[in-house]
Amino acid sequence: MPIRTASAQWQGNLTEGSGTIRTGKGGLEGNYSFKSRFEEGEGTNPEELIGAAHAGCFSMAFSKALAEAGSPPTSVETTAKVHLDKTDAGMTVTRIELDTVGQVPGIDEAQFTKLAETAKENCPISRLLAPGAQISLTARLAS
Structure with a gap:
């Protein structure tokens, strides 16, 4: 690799x-x-890049899981909100909120949610970040 x-x-x-x-x-x-x-100044920051990496990795892992389950997606769109908080140890990424919307023909909400959770647990960036940051997921089928 x-x-x-x-x-x-x-x-x-x-x-x-x-x-x-x-x-x-x-x-x-x-x-x-x-x-x-x-603050809220112009430009990017390391936390946004972590969010982009996590959203990208999760979207690919979720697409793979959906296809393997017989429901290939038309699209998966994910946003990651990365929380940088002051802790006793200093500034720390404490949690990441993943929010994903998928266009997936022929799948029900329960299967969609189950596969999203599996993808969250198994994407390499989630596995990297999970020991130190809480990762939550909201997954919805596009209407």
Whole structure:
């Protein structure tokens, strides 16, 4: 399996500095700063990138589970809300809320929800994050 890379460059001190985050092949690149991370400033932040990775990984795992169960999806759209909270140990990602909507012909709500939970438990990013962060899931069939 390939090894994936990403890089970050930072200039200046914590509160007044700024930087750039980039994926290895240049597919994603974004500016980040203290304000984009701890306030509501312009730019991205590491927690958004974790959310994007988790949403992407889950969507692929869920699509695979649905197809293997005989109900290939037309689409799966997932949003991840990553909570960065101050704890006794310092700033910590404490929980991630996954919210997914799937267009899946020929499946009932119970099977859809069961497969979504299985995908949440088995996607590699969930397995990475679950020991330290609470991961919740809301899954709905598109109407």
